[in-house]
Amino acid sequence: MASNSEKLAVALEIQRRQDRRDFYQFTRDAFFSMRGFRWVHNPHHQIVADALMRVYRGECNRLIINIPPRYSKTELAVVMFIAWCLGQNPDCEFIHTSYSGTLAVNNTANCRSLVQSEFYRRVFPEVELSRESSAKGDWRTTDGGVIYAQGSGGTLTGFGAGKLRPGFGGAIIIDDPHKADEAGSDVIRKNVIDWFGNTLESRGNGENRSTPIILIMQRLHESDLAGHLLAGGNGEKWEHISLAALQEDGTALWPLKHTVEQLRVMERANPYVFAGQYQQRPSPLAGGEFKPDMLQVVEAVPAGARWVRAWDLAGTKDGGDYTAGGKLGALPDGTYIIGGMARDRKDPGDVERMIKNTATSDGRAVNIAIPQDPGQAGKSQIRSLTALLSGFPVNSKPVTGDKVTRARPLAAQVNVGNVKLLRGDWNAELIAEMRNFPNGKNDDQVDALSLGFDELTGGNTGLLDYYAQLNAEMKAMRAAEQSV
Numbered sequence: 001m002a003s004n005s006e007k008l009a010v011a012l013e014i015q016r017r018q019d020r021r022d023f024y025q026f027t028r029d030a031f032f033s034m035r036g037f038r039w040v041h042n043p044h045h046q047i048v049a050d051a052l053m054r055v056y057r058g059e060c061n062r063l064i065i066n067i068p069p070r071y072s073k074t075e076l077a078v079v080m081f082i083a084w085c086l087g088q089n090p091d092c093e094f095i096h097t098s099y100s101g102t103l104a105v106n107n108t109a110n111c112r113s114l115v116q117s118e119f120y121r122r123v124f125p126e127v128e129l130s131r132e133s134s135a136k137g138d139w140r141t142t143d144g145g146v147i148y149a150q151g152s153g154g155t156l157t158g159f160g161a162g163k164l165r166p167g168f169g170g171a172i173i174i175d176d177p178h179k180a181d182e183a184g185s186d187v188i189r190k191n192v193i194d195w196f197g198n199t200l201e202s203r204g205n206g207e208n209r210s211t212p213i214i215l216i217m218q219r220l221h222e223s224d225l226a227g228h229l230l231a232g233g234n235g236e237k238w239e240h241i242s243l244a245a246l247q248e249d250g251t252a253l254w255p256l257k258h259t260v261e262q263l264r265v266m267e268r269a270n271p272y273v274f275a276g277q278y279q280q281r282p283s284p285l286a287g288g289e290f291k292p293d294m295l296q297v298v299e300a301v302p303a304g305a306r307w308v309r310a311w312d313l314a315g316t317k318d319g320g321d322y323t324a325g326g327k328l329g330a331l332p333d334g335t336y337i338i339g340g341m342a343r344d345r346k347d348p349g350d351v352e353r354m355i356k357n358t359a360t361s362d363g364r365a366v367n368i369a370i371p372q373d374p375g376q377a378g379k380s381q382i383r384s385l386t387a388l389l390s391g392f393p394v395n396s397k398p399v400t401g402d403k404v405t406r407a408r409p410l411a412a413q414v415n416v417g418n419v420k421l422l423r424g425d426w427n428a429e430l431i432a433e434m435r436n437f438p439n440g441k442n443d444d445q446v447d448a449l450s451l452g453f454d455e456l457t458g459g460n461t462g463l464l465d466y467y468a469q470l471n472a473e474m475k476a477m478r479a480a481e482q483s484v
Contacts, residue, residue, distance in 0.1 A: 024049040027080040033119035042254045061212040062238040066280040068245045077216045087124030090143035093170035095161040099179040101151030105137035108149040162211030171212040183220035219282040245278040290434035295421040305329035310369035310452030312444045324444035328452035337420040369455040370396045410453040
């Protein structure tokens with residue numbers, strides 16, 4: 001009969017083999033060994049671990065994981081993953097970055113402490129640290145492995161990640177590249193993105209950009225590093241895992257961390273922060289001009305509509321801005337309907353073709369409104385478009401006032417439920433733009449529809465006093481809500 005010590009030895013050997021084979025099991029056992037209490041794990045931890053294992057196996061080399069703060073992302077993706085990978089391949093080379101150099105160094109120091117622990121030496125006895133590994137943010141193994149930590153914007157000269165050989169050889173791991181209270185700054189945010197593209201991305205040692213890059217972060221802005229990359233900013237396709245604290249079925253992602261009730265309180269307290277950091281759907285601070293929830297979505301256009309297609313022309317000539325043409329109709333009962341949206345990023349020649357093709361599709365019963373920019377260039381553009389649209393009813397005039405002022409007459413009608421919306425796959429982008437106007441990334445659709453409304457009403461609806469009264473009432477309501 002086996003003694004207790006023999007049983008313990010067998011159990012430890014089984015655990016050791018499991019930890020070497022199974023990364024997620026390793027994280028749980030390592031956490032208990034280092035902390036002295038069990039890790040309160042949750043199914044989302046397995047999701048993250050599985051994604052990291054796809055990177056290790058070579059099935060994915062560009063990974064973005066968006067996850068709420070304090071949901072174990074650093075423990076898993078930095079401390080545990082680097083340590084486990086070194087156990088598999090002691091010559092791995094890693095670069096780890098975060099918005100703070102101090103934070104990045106602290107993360108790699110925790111990883112080094114794990115590698116030096118009795119637990120780790122039992123699981124991976126072949127891994128040894130170099131005697132020169134005294135620095136917390138720059139330490140090495142005797143097999144040539146390198147772990148280097150740096151903050152966003154820091155110097156990486158002389159350091160690389162990955163190996164020019166088959167199999168996993170390390171990775172670039174980015175954990176929260178933006179500081180939460182700085183992500184709203186266009187300059188600071190762009191500096192981080194530029195540093196990624198100009199410095200960090202080139203630090204891979206693998207062949208043909210084969211060194212994996214892992215970005216794990218809470219979303220802070222629609223144009224943060226994750227948003228930039230997911231939109232094709234570096235020309236590569238990224239596997240994307242998005243974990244929302246409050247899931248679509250109304251349950252909590254990690255109930256022991258935050259209950260549904262707690263999450264709802266957090267959402268009410270700061271909806272913008274909650275949308276980005278906890279739901280991974282960042283949006284600019286809502287402007288409050290439009291209340292798109294008041295739009296009535298319809299399946300068909302009521303009879304008797306009087307139509308106009310109004311255009312907002314891209315402000316740049318390199319295809320970077322959108323050109324949008326909104327189709328707006330006035331109905332016999334005094335309400336309005338948004339009946340379509342033509343929208344694309346195109347070069348000037350393609351824009352003209354899009355406008356002409358849309359006019360042909362709409363037919364001559366739909367008036368066309370085009371804004372005239374001041375100056376000779378604006379007049380020349382209008383002459384060209386008018387000639388292109390010969391035979392169609394075209395009206396062009398300079399627009400006056402700022403965007404918000406021009407949009408308010410239409411917004412007032414939307415907000416009191418006087419505007420219908422024809423169902424279409426373009427609805428979601430329009431509703432999002434309305435909700436965030438004027439603080440959103442784009443406002444071309446709102447600008448186009450504002451011009452169309454002005455065209456339909458002749459620039460003077462006879463309701464200006466009503467709008468003024470309505471705006472005053474809305475401001476009074478918002479003031480009352482804020483005082484409660």
